[in-house]
Amino acid sequence: MLNPVDDALIEKLRAALPDGSLRPPEPRDLEEPRGKWHGQAGIVVSPRNTEQVAEVIRQAGQARVGVVPISGGTGLVAGQVATQGPPPILLSLDRMNAVRGVWPSENALVAEAGTILADVQLAADGENRLFPLSLASEGTCRIGGNLSTNAGGVQVLRYGNARDLCLGLEAVLPNGDVWHGLRRLRKDNTGYDLRNLLIGAEGTLGVITAASLRLFPRPTRVGTAMMVVPDPAAALDLLALAGAHLGPGVTAFELIGGQGLHFLADTGLPHRAPFADIPDWSVLIDVSAYGADDPNAALEALFAAALTAELSSDGIIAQSDGQAAGLWNIRENIPQANRLIGPIASHDIALPLSEIPGFIADMPDRLARLGDFRINCFGHLGDGNLHFNVFPVSGRSRADYPGASEAVTRMIHDRTHELGGSFSAEHGVGRAKVGDLQRYADPARLEAMRAVKAALDPAGIMNPGAVLG
Secondary structure, eight states: OOBOOOHHHHHHHHHHSOTTSEEOOOGGGGBOTTSOOBOOOSEEEOOSSHHHHHHHHHHHHHHTBOEEEESSSOOSSSTTOOOSSSOOEEEEOTTOOOEEEEEGGGTEEEEETTSBHHHHHHHHHTTTEEOOOOOTTTTTOBHHHHHHTTOOOTTHHHHOOGGGGEEEEEEEOTTSOEEEEOOOOSOOOSSSOHHHHHTTSTTSSOEEEEEEEEOEEOOSEEEEEEEEOSSHHHHHHHHHHHHHHHGGGEEEEEEEEHHHHHHHHHHTOSOOOSSSSOOSEEEEEEEEEOTTOOHHHHHHHHHHHHHHTTSOSEEEEOOSHHHHHHHHHHHHHHHHHHHHHOOSBOOEEEOOGGGHHHHHHHHHHHHHTTOOEEEEEEEEGGGTEEEEEEEEOTTOOGGGSTTHHHHHHHHHHHHHHHTTOBSBSSSOOTTTTHHHHHHHSOHHHHHHHHHHHHHHOTTOOBSTTSSOO
């Protein structure tokens, strides 16, 4: 059993840490972005370096008090809020925000866990390098949280998830030991991969304090296009055609359902409608080019081939950075429009690519057994990640659908599982999806996860209630 933060522990922490390291929790510390989950904490501790993090973990272990790490607070599955149990320490890494070094010739950068993702990108850009992790929340989220949740984003198709962009870690383990693993190596075949164990563990196996990150040469030019497609099956064929024409030059390939564009219009969010009539389906494509290659010429050739193959009927190729930003603004504002409309249930799922068209075509009829809904489906088609969100019909609100959310989510997640997919593609498990993990995880995998947790964190102090419950 864990204990709550008490005055004795606060005094010990105050004596061990510099002035200003402790403060009472504020409302913003205890709520996730959608306002669905509200947490509690006995104290917020903001260390300035790794040894201070280790001291907090050691003190917490001795007192048997839970520790909930918080990064940018942008997570969508309540991994950063303790909703039950004794009030824990909320461990904020916002003061550990230094870029410790950049090695352009190695395509490597070391940043502390509290560094905002946009600042990591800027540090790489200053050396004419690219750090390709790109999220809508990149001006707020922090790299430690990105790694702890194995964040995805819009360029996974080309560069992979956060896991694929990390070379090494520095972390504090649940017993207070510091693991000095900040190697900048591409090859290190020396036993168990503790780095990949901590990435995606959501702070349940330790606290990431710094990371060695992979950089890439900056593309000389990037081309952006939006193309109308008749249906998701054609979008998938267009993805294959793009791969055949452009190879690894395709860095993003987003599927956008027409409902999302209608939501943008309905909510009045700023955007420039790309087509005279809102299409049922379209795709947003980014192509990176190097040297003298012209990405717009490549996109024009791709569009011509798509027209010939009847995979697209209309399209726009951005002629300036401003036009490209305008097209991406459409995609990035769709989640905000969703929040304004008010979803009944939101889902972050992954499917084998070949199963996606059938899933999208089949789910409306399945959901109709539960009621009348609107569906806004969009996402990272290139890596199989769909945001499949269910809304009230026009003129009604989610208050008119009492109890529907759980049934809708169960139907969608059950079907996803039947097709060999995942109920969480990029948001993690947190506390919101603990029940889903218990329901859908392979029993052997779940048992192995419990064994790892028990071995590394026998007292259960690290982010109690998250992932494994």
